[in-house]
Amino acid sequence: MDKLKTGIKNLDYILGGGIPVYSLNIVSGSPGSGKTIFVQNIIFNSARNGLKSLYLTTISESQFKMVRHLQGFKFFADDFLGDKVIYGDLGAVLREQGTDKVLGYLTEMIKRHLPNIVVIDSFKAIRDIFPDEKAFKAFVFDLAAALSIWEVTVFLIGEYEEKELTLLSEFAVADGIFHLYGQEEKRFQKRYLRILKMRGTNFEHGEHLFKISHAGIEVYPRMKPEDNELQYEVRLGKKGFGITGLDEMLCGGLTEGTITLISGSTGTGKTAFALKFLLEGAEKGEKGLFLSFEEPVAQLQNTARHLGWEIDRYLADGRLDIKFISPIELDVDKHAFEILDIVREKKVKRFVIDSISSFERSVYDLQKYRDYLWAMGQQLKGQHITTIFTVLNEELFSPMIVTKAQISLMADNVIILRYVEADSSIRKVVGILKARGSDHDKALREYEITKNGINILGKLDKADMLR
Amino acid sequence: MGELIEKQIERYETLLREMWTASAKYLGTFSANLLVERVVWEVSQEYREMELLQYNEEGISCAGISASLKKNPDLPANDMFAKFILRYLEILARLLGHEKTEKIAKKLDEEFPGFLLTARGNERWIN
Numbered sequence: 001m002d003k004l005k006t007g008i009k010n011l012d013y014i015l016g017g018g019i020p021v022y023s024l025n026i027v028s029g030s031p032g033s034g035k036t037i038f039v040q041n042i043i044f045n046s047a048r049n050g051l052k053s054l055y056l057t058t059i060s061e062s063q064f065k066m067v068r069h070l071q072g073f074k075f076f077a078d079d080f081l082g083d084k085v086i087y088g089d090l091g092a093v094l095r096e097q098g099t100d101k102v103l104g105y106l107t108e109m110i111k112r113h114l115p116n117i118v119v120i121d122s123f124k125a126i127r128d129i130f131p132d133e134k135a136f137k138a139f140v141f142d143l144a145a146a147l148s149i150w151e152v153t154v155f156l157i158g159e160y161e162e163k164e165l166t167l168l169s170e171f172a173v174a175d176g177i178f179h180l181y182g183q184e185e186k187r188f189q190k191r192y193l194r195i196l197k198m199r200g201t202n203f204e205h206g207e208h209l210f211k212i213s214h215a216g217i218e219v220y221p222r223m224k225p226e227d228n229e230l231q232y233e234v235r236l237g238k239k240g241f242g243i244t245g246l247d248e249m250l251c252g253g254l255t256e257g258t259i260t261l262i263s264g265s266t267g268t269g270k271t272a273f274a275l276k277f278l279l280e281g282a283e284k285g286e287k288g289l290f291l292s293f294e295e296p297v298a299q300l301q302n303t304a305r306h307l308g309w310e311i312d313r314y315l316a317d318g319r320l321d322i323k324f325i326s327p328i329e330l331d332v333d334k335h336a337f338e339i340l341d342i343v344r345e346k347k348v349k350r351f352v353i354d355s356i357s358s359f360e361r362s363v364y365d366l367q368k369y370r371d372y373l374w375a376m377g378q379q380l381k382g383q384h385i386t387t388i389f390t391v392l393n394e395e396l397f398s399p400m401i402v403t404k405a406q407i408s409l410m411a412d413n414v415i416i417l418r419y420v421e422a423d424s425s426i427r428k429v430v431g432i433l434k435a436r437g438s439d440h441d442k443a444l445r446e447y448e449i450t451k452n453g454i455n456i457l458g459k460l461d462k463a464d465m466l467r
Numbered sequence: 468m469g470e471l472i473e474k475q476i477e478r479y480e481t482l483l484r485e486m487w488t489a490s491a492k493y494l495g496t497f498s499a500n501l502l503v504e505r506v507v508w509e510v511s512q513e514y515r516e517m518e519l520l521q522y523n524e525e526g527i528s529c530a531g532i533s534a535s536l537k538k539n540p541d542l543p544a545n546d547m548f549a550k551f552i553l554r555y556l557e558i559l560a561r562l563l564g565h566e567k568t569e570k571i572a573k574k575l576d577e578e579f580p581g582f583l584l585t586a587r588g589n590e591r592w593i594n
Contacts, residue, residue, distance in 0.1 A: 145501055146501055148562070414583075
């Protein structure tokens with residue numbers, strides 16, 4: 001089936017290539033949800049592909065105001081006006097001639113302009129003019145039939161509430177339904193879109209974040225764990241930290257393509273361990289990406305220099321890349337998608353997120369957070385990327401809690417960093433809680449972080465100090 | 468001469484009815500008539516007489532065209548009907564897909580051997 005490419009970032013991907021041509025689509029949402037911009041973006045993108053659109057306003061927004069608002073968007077081009085994008089006023093016909101003249105007017109406009117796309121904004125306004133539901137239902141049926149015969153793809157825009165979407169007759173006739181809505185989350189005002197129906201194509205269900213910027217609409221597809229069992233080739237290669245004692249504890253290092261959690265309380269050195277893992281990879285020519293939600297790039301560079309590690313050379317030659325996203329700006333819906341894009345583009349072999357606790361804090365729904373991490377984890381494993389997620393353990397002296405959200409279940413390896421009391425002083429110990437598919441040292445070993453890096457020391461003598 | 472034209476128009480009428488019935492099976496009679504309306508409008512840009520084609524829920528009648536031809540025997544009716552049929556099938560192919568349209572075309576070809584081949588010449592209705 002031929003598809004109309006919307007040209008909106010990631011929307012065609014969600015739609016399995018685009019909107020089936022000659023389909024009748026309803027774009028619903030409350031006022032201010034972005035319906036008009038959504039459709040305008042599609043018609044201007046289509047104009048660039050040589051397609052002609054007829055945009056008919058009713059009584060909700062004047063053409064003058066609409067065009068005035070659109071001028072701020074990058075997709076808008078006034079060269080298309082009157083040629084590829086033609087505006088018409090259906091409201092005048094409705095007011096002066098009544099509802100029974102609408103179809104005739106539409107057909108005349110189609111004969112005159114031969115458009116590929118017809119938009120009616122707002123269709124809900126037409127519904128409100130009809131005397132009864134029966135007459136409106138007949139009109140919708142006739143409209144759908146007439147427009148499809150003229151090989152037109154239709155967008156009907158309306159201020160429908162979510163509860164109306166299953167009740168009103170136009171939704172039964174529609175081939176596609178896009179529902180746009182907003183939601184106030186902890187720190188961001190979010191916009192979401194859901195495709196409730198799309199005949200003739202497979203599409204990605206669920207809510208997808210979208211943003212409206214100067215560039216127009218950008219969609220961030222929902223990240224979801226795969227329905228099917230993850231199939232990927234297990235590689236037996238080991239990826240070391242370059243920390244002698246730790247690599248010994250791990251019997252050579254982390255198994256390639258696995259996910260490791262490094263859990264520890266504040267100051268235990270989670271960031272340093274993770275950074276060293278990437279520097280060791282860079283030394284071996286493997287590209288690494290360090291995604292920091294905690295420390296800016298300069299601070300991480302300083303840490304590495306203090307520990308005697310060569311970081312600047314690797315940053316300069318591109319073997320190591322550090323991206324810092326302020327936890328205040330972190331928007332998981334958007335960034336989770338972008339992160340995977342960067343990992344793919346840069347052909348990263350070793351990847352660190354420091355820390356996933358920041359992810360957790362920025363998501364209002366814990367289940368959503370788990371879904372994001374599972375989905376990311378699956379995609380990273382599928383690409384054989386050896387990944388470390390650091391996670392903050394808020395219990396200073398307890399090794400028992402890895403993460404509150406039971407994220408440790410998705411990890412192949414779990415490394416615990418913790419404080420213990422011994423001889424009236426606080427010491428740090430490292431232990432391997434789990435190393436899937438590989439043997440590992442079960443002991444807890446003391447470690448120190450000095451200007452010479454991370455040194456793994458011996459086992460603790462006074463094990464009774466552990467709680 | 469008059470009889471010849473009548474016979475010729477009768478033949479076209481039968482062909483159009485067959486085509487209309489076959490397409491209504493997929494489109495429904497309402498949409499099949501909308502398609503006829505569209506093609507009538509398109510062909511009438513060249514041949515105004517096409518507007519004399521009568522159609523409703525029951526089917527198609529060429530009585531109006533036949534009467535007009537009697538007054539104006541020079542009208543290139545063959546070309547007008549050929550254009551109508553080709554355009555109808557061309558749109559149908561885009562709406563229903565190639566497979567179903569080929570099925571309709573094959574049926575027409577069986578009942579009116581050689582007509583579609585002559586009408587379309589080197590053209591194909593399937594893009």
